[in-house]
Amino acid sequence: MNDAKKSAGNTTRTTLSPIEWAQLACETLMKTYEPEQLPPERFHYHQGVFLSGMGKCWRETAKPEYYDYIKRWVDSHILSDGSIRNYKDTELDDIQPGVLLYDLLEQTGDERYTKALQTLVSLLRTWNTNPSGGFWHKGHYPNQMWLDSLYMAGPIAAQFGHTFGENDFFDMTAFQAILMAKHTKDPVTGLLYHGWDESKMAEWADPDTGLAPEFWGRAIGWYPVALLEMLEYFPQNHKDRETLIAILCDLLVAVVKYQDAATGLWYQVVDKGDRPDNWLENSCTALFVQAIAKAVRFGYLDAGYLKVAWKGYQGIIDTLKFDDDGKLRIGHICIGTGIGDYAHYIARPTSENDLHGAGAFILMCVEMSLAQPAGQ
Secondary structure (H helix, E strand, O other), rough: OOOHHHHHHHHHHHHHHHHHHHHHHHHHHHHHHHHOOHHHHHHOOOHHHHHHHHHHHHHHOOOOOHHHHHHHHHHHOOOOOOEEEEOOOOOHHHOOHHHHHHHHHHHHHOHHHHHHHHHHHHHHHHHOOOOOOOOOOOOOOEEEOOOOOHHHHHHHHHHHHHHOOOOOOHHHHHHHHHHHHHHHOOOOOOOOOOEEOOOOOOOOOOOOOOOOOOOOOHHHHHHHHHHHHHHHOOOOOOHHHHHHHHHHHHHHHHOOOOOOOOOOEOEOOOOOOOOOOOEHHHHHHHHHHHHHHHHHHOOOOOOOHHHHHHHHHHHOOOOOOEEOOOOOOOOOOOOOOOOOOHHHHHHOOOOOHHHHHHHHHHHHHHHHHHHHOOOO
């Protein structure tokens, strides 16, 4: 990038508001991909998290091009009879994009979206579970609960209960969240391990506890983001509501302790920032910032935690780059990652504008646009 472009980039970095950053990220990805070509070419959470962020940006800006882009992607998978093309009904990852259907149903009244939602959410009634009743993350991972799973199934099910009056989904999602926290929470750090295998048969499972060996940033990030989405739809008098809020706050308070003081970012393996081969990662940081700011907005956390959120937000903004065409480049994003040991997480490649990270970035920016400005 030449000096003039560098100067323009530095100016942009200091003048754009959070919602403007969200829009820039949306528009960069829109220029990169036609909606039908978003990778991978199936009904999957990679696209779902990015388009969920875009949907929240649309709610704040009312820009019709965002709604139209989301609708085109959804309609490339939801057929005329309401059936769903190219998804795996044994993977929670492929249920998550169904959250996009609620806005489309509200705007159009098209019963295709109702049918598709019923198809996706009804799968949870007969989902494979471990002996304690916890959802398997994927059909070929018997008895394994992953933190990621709550984001994939919790929000869509809670909103389904709210939209269609099927209250058993509140009990179902609360049970999954509480069970996951019970078995993955570390009593020393307060952090959650990436996964738990009740059978203790997974290669990564501790032979005594069944726990994953590490605290991976993005997995931990999905969990509070999911809880906050769920709580938006839970009845105020639900028996588990206060328990979920307590779990949420305890986790976020624990996460704050591991924020890097110099940059405001969080590490790939959250609790091992002192190791020279560990590295700062943007997608987990964006999810933590979004969750902290949203928890403050809902009154679950004290407003003082906004300082932490703004520091993390600015930390990510400081890493951003622009290409020669002026497109935003969001870097330091870990690619899709399963459960493993420390070396496994540290060796994972990073990418730019990976949909995990772009989606997390947009979610963060939209939430920060609703937050009290820094310094006030």
